[in-house]
Amino acid sequence: MLDVRMLCLATLMGHEASGYDIKKELERGVSSGMIDASFGSIYPALARLADEGLITARAESGRGRGDKKIYAMTPEGRAYFLRTLAGPMPDEKYRSPFLFAMLFAADLPRDQVVRMIDAQIAVWEARLALADQTLPRDEAATGPRFVNGIAQTMLRAGLDFLRRHRAGLEAAAEASPQPASPAPQGARAREMTS
Amino acid sequence: MLDVRMLCLATLMGHEASGYDIKKELERGVSSGMIDASFGSIYPALARLADEGLITARAESGRGRGDKKIYAMTPEGRAYFLRTLAGPMPDEKYRSPFLFAMLFAADLPRDQVVRMIDAQIAVWEARLALADQTLPRDEAATGPRFVNGIAQTMLRAGLDFLRRHRAGLEAAAEASPQPASPAPQGARAREMTS
DNA sequence: AGATCCATGTAAGACGTTACATGATTTG
DNA sequence: CAAATCATGTAACGTCTTACATGGATCT
Known part of the structure; x- marks a missing residue:
C-alpha cells in the first residue's frame, strides 16, 4: 500500500475533494515532500475507487467555474482505509x-x-x-x-x-x-x- | 538520475563486482534502506552500461562456483558518474x-x-x-x-x-x-x- | 537427499510520470 | 487580450518488481 489509491483516500478522510484539490493538498500539505502524485495517476485512481464503492462522486457545475467532480468517502471506504493502515506496510524508503x-x-x-x-x-x-x-x-x-x-x-x-x-x-x-x-x-x- | 544505473556505477566506483555482489551490497551496505534494486533491473542495467563502454565485463569461471561476470569501471564510466553527480538531481523523497x-x-x-x-x-x-x-x-x-x-x-x-x-x-x-x-x-x- | 546459497538472465505486469488534448474562468 | 489557474481526462512511455526458468555448489 501507500500508493495513489491510499493517498486519495487519506485526503478524503479529512473532507470531500475533487481530483484537482487532492493534487494541491499533496503538494502543499503535511505530507508534501513525502509523497506526490500526478493527475495522470490521481484521476484514474478516483474513478476506480468510485467504481468499487469506496467513494462517491458528485458533479458540481455552474457555480463559478465549470464542471467539477467532488468525491467523498463512503463508510466502506473509511473501513477499507483503516483496515489497510492496520495491515502490513512496506518498508520505508528514504531516497535522497x-x-x-x-x-x-x-x-x-x-x-x-x-x-x-x-x-x-x-x-x-x-x-x-x-x-x-x-x-x-x-x-x-x-x-x-x-x-x-x-x-x-x-x-x-x-x-x-x-x-x-x-x-x-x-x-x-x-x-x-x-x-x-x-x-x-x-x-x-x-x-x-x- | 539516482536510478539503477547510478546505483551500479556507485558500487563499482569502490571496487569491481558482479551483479549478485551489487545486489548484496545494496542490501547490507551504507545505502541500504535508502535505495534498493532487484536482479530484474540490475542485470539489464549492467549489460547496457557495458554496451556503452562505461564499464567492462570479465568472465570468471572455474574457481569455486561456476560462471560469474565481474564488472569494472572504465575511465569514461568514472567521468560519466561524477559528471552526473554534478548535474541536476531530483528532489529527495521520504516515503514512510x-x-x-x-x-x-x-x-x-x-x-x-x-x-x-x-x-x-x-x-x-x-x-x-x-x-x-x-x-x-x-x-x-x-x-x-x-x-x-x-x-x-x-x-x-x-x-x-x-x-x-x-x-x-x-x-x-x-x-x-x-x-x-x-x-x-x-x-x-x-x-x-x- | 534436501535446503540454501550462489549466479544469471527473461517476461509479464504493476505503477507512475510526461505529454497531449480540451476548455472555461479569472487576473494583470 | 494574454497568461495563469481551474479542471478533467487519455495515451505513450519508462522504470522497477515479481515471477519464472535454469543450473552448479555448499551445508546439514
Whole structure:
C-alpha cells in the first residue's frame, strides 16, 4: 500500500475533494515532500475507487467555474482505509540524491560539495518552515501534530549537522586552498569528519 | 538520475563486482534502506552500461562456483558518474508508511498506534546499529562517514521523539483505558524497545 | 537427499510520470 | 487580450518488481 489509491483516500478522510484539490493538498500539505502524485495517476485512481464503492462522486457545475467532480468517502471506504493502515506496510524508503552524492564527497571538488550542502540546507529549512506554518494550534489533530513534530525534530538535527560540517569545510578550505571545479583528479576533500 | 544505473556505477566506483555482489551490497551496505534494486533491473542495467563502454565485463569461471561476470569501471564510466553527480538531481523523497499511518493516529485504536511506534523504534534502532557497525575507523572514507554521521544524528533524534511519545501514550492509556478494537489477536512482543 | 546459497538472465505486469488534448474562468 | 489557474481526462512511455526458468555448489 501507500500508493495513489491510499493517498486519495487519506485526503478524503479529512473532507470531500475533487481530483484537482487532492493534487494541491499533496503538494502543499503535511505530507508534501513525502509523497506526490500526478493527475495522470490521481484521476484514474478516483474513478476506480468510485467504481468499487469506496467513494462517491458528485458533479458540481455552474457555480463559478465549470464542471467539477467532488468525491467523498463512503463508510466502506473509511473501513477499507483503516483496515489497510492496520495491515502490513512496506518498508520505508528514504531516497535522497543529496546523501547519495555525499557518499562520493572525496571524489568531488570541494566547492561543489559546499554548494550541495548549502542547497540541502535550503531545502530542509524550507521544509521546516512549512512544518511550522502548516499546523496551527489545532489541539484535536494529534496525528498531524505528531508527524509534524517528529519531522521538525529530525530536520533540526540534520540541519545542525550540516551547518557544523559546512563550517568545518570552509575552515579547511582556508587552511589549504583548493582550486575549484571539474575534477583535478588528485584532489580530495578531507576534513569532513568533525 | 539516482536510478539503477547510478546505483551500479556507485558500487563499482569502490571496487569491481558482479551483479549478485551489487545486489548484496545494496542490501547490507551504507545505502541500504535508502535505495534498493532487484536482479530484474540490475542485470539489464549492467549489460547496457557495458554496451556503452562505461564499464567492462570479465568472465570468471572455474574457481569455486561456476560462471560469474565481474564488472569494472572504465575511465569514461568514472567521468560519466561524477559528471552526473554534478548535474541536476531530483528532489529527495521520504516515503514512510509509518508517518503516513500516524497521520491518522486519532482514528486508530490506541494499542495499534503503540504497536506501530514500537515497530518503528525497532526499525530505526536496527538502522542505527547498522550505521554503527558499517563504518570502521577508516579515516579516508570521508563521504561514507559523513553520510553515516548525519543518518545517526537524525535517527537518534527521531528515536528520542518516539520514545518520549510512546511513554506519553502509555500514561494516557492507564489514565483512561481503551479496549483494543479490531482483532485482539494475542500477545505481542514487547521487549524490543530497549 | 534436501535446503540454501550462489549466479544469471527473461517476461509479464504493476505503477507512475510526461505529454497531449480540451476548455472555461479569472487576473494583470 | 494574454497568461495563469481551474479542471478533467487519455495515451505513450519508462522504470522497477515479481515471477519464472535454469543450473552448479555448499551445508546439514
